[in-house]
Amino acid sequence: SSDLKPQEFYSEYQASRVQNVSIKLRIPGFLWSEKFLIYSIDSKVKTAKELILKDIKGNKLTLYLFSSENSKGSKSFYLYSKMMIINETPYNLSYFAVDEKDKKKTPIAGQTPTDPTEKYNKKIMLLDEAKMISIARKQEKESSDTIVIAGVGNTFASLVSENEKSMLELGINMSISSCDRENYLYTKVITISPRYVVINKTNYR
Numbered sequence: 574s575s576d577l578k579p580q581e582f583y584s585e586y587q588a589s590r591v592q593n594v595s596i597k598l599r600i601p602g603f604l605w606s607e608k609f610l611i612y613s614i615d616s617k618v619k620t621a622k623e624l625i626l627k628d629i630k631g632n633k634l635t636l637y638l639f640s641s642e643n644s645k646g647s648k649s650f651y652l653y654s655k656m657m658i659i660n661e662t663p664y665n666l667s668y669f670a671v672d673e674k675d676k677k678k679t680p681i682a683g684q685t686p687t688d689p690t691e692k693y694n695k696k697i698m699l700l701d702e703a704k705m706i707s708i709a710r711k712q713e714k715e716s717s718d719t720i721v722i723a724g725v726g727n728t729f730a731s732l733v734s735e736n737e738k739s740m741l742e743l744g745i746n747m748s749i750s751s752c753d754r755e756n757y758l759y760t761k762v763i764t765i766s767p768r769y770v771v772i773n774k775t776n777y778r
Contacts, residue, residue, distance in 0.1 A: 595611060601692065604626070606627075609621035638651070653758055656703065661766045664710060666695075667684060672705075682700070705721055
């Protein structure tokens with residue numbers, strides 16, 4: 574087994590082309606996955622293209638696996654997510670995927686640490702492909718309306734309290750980030766920021 578830091582790669586020298594290769598995976602906020610076959614000595618056997626992870630509440634996340642082989646015979650496996658959320662605000666936010674038909678809200682997986690001793694960063698969340706999400710601050714009992722994230726560009730969200738006495742406004746940016754340009758692997762990045770920023774460019778406090 575090996576711990577991989579962000580954007581780090583791991584080289585394996587003991588795997589053999591006459592043996593099957595499988596992978597088990599765990600990332601912060603999720604339990605260990607089951608074993609997935611990623612290389613088979615039998616070309617007729619299908620290998621995993623999607624890896625399903627579950628959090629402690631049973632919510633699921635799909636990670637995608639892409640494999641390629643270069644001219645030197647090295648086989649590379651790329652793990653990536655189709656979407657991710659980056660929270661640039663100082664607030665502890667919760668996220669929900671919104672169903673297009675019935676507007677039902679489902680918590681995005683991985684929002685609760687599975688191990689209190691591990692480094693868990695809720696400022697970055699991976700999520701399955703979605704066209705609509707909702708954001709909330711549970712302690713303040715504030716939640717947003719449905720936010721459409723199907724395209725790219727900028728929008729905003731207003732988190733309104735249940736008694737409608739407070740409101741938090743957030744800026745939402747949707748952009749495309751390259752995981753690997755050569756193989757055309759991309760992730761949509763949803764960046765949440767303060768909607769209004771005051772910058773003092775004077776010489777005075």
